[in-house]
Amino acid sequence: MNLALNKKRVLITGASKGVGTAIAHGFLEEGAKACMVSKGSEQLYNTKSSLVQIFGEEYLIAEECDCTDRDSLILLEERIGVTWGGVDFVVANDGDGDGRSVSNPLSDEEQWNETWNNNFKSSLQTALVFLPMLQKSKGCLLFVSSIAARGGKS
DSSP, X not given: OOOSOTTOEEEEESOSSHHHHHHHHHHHHTTOEEEEEXXXXXXXXXXXXXXXXXXXXXXXXXXXXXXXXXXXXXHHHHHHHHHHSOOSEEEEEOOOOOOOBOSOTTSOHHHHHHHHIIIIIHHXXXXXXXXXXXXXXXXXXXXXXXXXXXXXXX
16 A cells, blocks of 8 residues: 655654554555654564564664653654654554553542553643644644543453
8 A cells, every 4th residue: 555655754652562563564664754652661672673674774763752741752852853853643652551440440549640641641742742843744643542441341
């Protein structure tokens, strides 16, 4: 399939595994450049290494970033600005997808805050920081969430 994405620049958050890795793979197959982001783990760099073997080093970068932290996102935005001069797509693939078994999801404030930050605040902060770049490139912002958002297990 040719989606005319050759040399387009895409930022994918939550990209160290699962859906995020699949999104990166799809963009790379179309000739786009991908910046894979996660909070930081060995998995992120292992995934990058695997994809570099297929698509080449010039199309892929991996960066550690806590998307719930605006300062961390601002540093990422600056690095991408220097490296690529901007982005054409931002895929905010955030969320823990935990679907924890809880009888009352509001009974534990710490759990509520963690879930809120991982599933909403991270996407919001990513959008706020990268929107000026996307406006400049006339780019697109896509939000991806977990099916766990439909409800907790009881």
